[in-house]
Each structure stands twice: as structure tokens, then as C-alpha cells.
Amino acid sequence: MDLTHLRGKYTTKGLEEKDLNTNPFKQFEIWFNDALNEKLCEPNAMSLATVGKDMMPSIRTVLLKTFDEDGFVFFTNYKSKKAQQIEENPKSALLFSWLELERQIKIEGSIEKISKTKSLKYFLARPKGSQLGAWVSHQSEVISSRSLLEQKFDEMKNKFASGEVPFPSFWGGYIVKPIRVEFWQGGQDRLHDRFLYEKNESGKWEISRLAP
Helix, strand or coil: CCCCCCCCCCCCCCCCHHHCCCCHHHHHHHHHHHHHHCCCCCCCEEEEEEECCCCCEEEEEEECCEEECCEEEEEEECCCHHHHHHHHCCEEEEEEEEHHHCEEEEEEEEEEECCHHHHHHHHHHCCHHHHHHHHHCCCCCCCCCHHHHHHHHHHHHHHCCCCCCCCCCCEEEEEEEEEEEEEEECCHHHCCEEEEEEECCCCCEEEEEECC
16 A cells, blocks of 8 residues: 555644753643643553563553653553563653644653552552453463453452452552653654753753754
8 A cells, every 4th residue: 555645734833942841841741731731532642662682672552640750650560561571671762642733752761660659559549440450461461362351350340349459469650761852843844843852961951953
């Protein structure tokens, strides 16, 4: 299939360095609020790229649950493929793609588990169905059918029907701690605006404009 005829036009006025906050986390918050105000579908959805010891990159979509100046947090099964790759190589990249706003944000940095206390706090705030789902799915493992998942879900639902769902030791959060954050704004004639925040040796953020 030839897709060369598919071409979109970017209509934004562009982005200048003077319009950026000097702090990438605050700039992220500004853009994230824009995405919320535009009522985008799943604005906290982000692509997570990891690479294990076999050097084969893997990417999937996860949901951002919290962020601050320490980094960006998501939750998953600690026995999943992504968790295995993180164990082998604790570096990762995130991508937020908000095409309706003609914007992307790319984040690169180290990744590590958050504390069990923080993971427990979030687990307890989840709907009961999501709590049960964490127990049911052996993430990334081959299964014979969906009906097997549904059967296990019903078993867990009955098992914990009269009380709280216990916190699974194999589940919790990761935090991506950025060393580079890029803000991308679509521009006319493919002259996109790209600004890179990068930590220098003293731990301060420096901003550079990149060619599109």
C-alpha cells in the first residue's frame, strides 16, 4: 500500500523559546493541562520504550499516574516483559503524542521502582475490578484463551468477595527520571519547532533548539 499521498497540514503558529518555562516539568504541566482542556482521549497515555539485554527494543502504551520534579510514574506487573527489560537495562524513553494539538513530548532517562508504600497507596485507590485484574493477569505470558482469564477473574472475585483485595507483591510502580525532555510543536512546511531540555553536569536544565 502506497501512503505517500497522505499529508497533513500543520496550522499552529509555532513555538519560541521565550514561550517556554525554564523548568521542563512545569512546561510539561502547561501542555498537559492544554491536553486536558481540549478533552483529548486518554491524555495521560504514553508510549514506553525499553531495551533488554538482547538489545531488541520494545514499546507499549501505559498510563501516566503521577508526575513531579522527581519524574513520571506508571504502574505494572513486576513480572512482565517490560519489567524484565528494565531489570536488565534501567533506562527508558516515554512519548506523549497529542496529534490534535500538533504536539509531542519525548522523555529519556533512568527508570526504577517506587517505594512499596507509594505503590500500596495507589493500589488501594484503584477500583476493585482493577485490583482483581492485577491478581488475574500474569502479564506477557502466553495464555490459551480469554475464557481462562475470565474464569480466574471470577475465582478471585469470589475469593475476595467479603473483604479487601490484598496488595500483590509482584505489582507496583516505576518512575522515569528524565535527563532529556523534548517538546515538539508542528509547524507549516514541516518546519517544526523542537526544544530540548538537557541536564548539565551541575544538574541544571539547559534548553537548545533542534532542527526539525
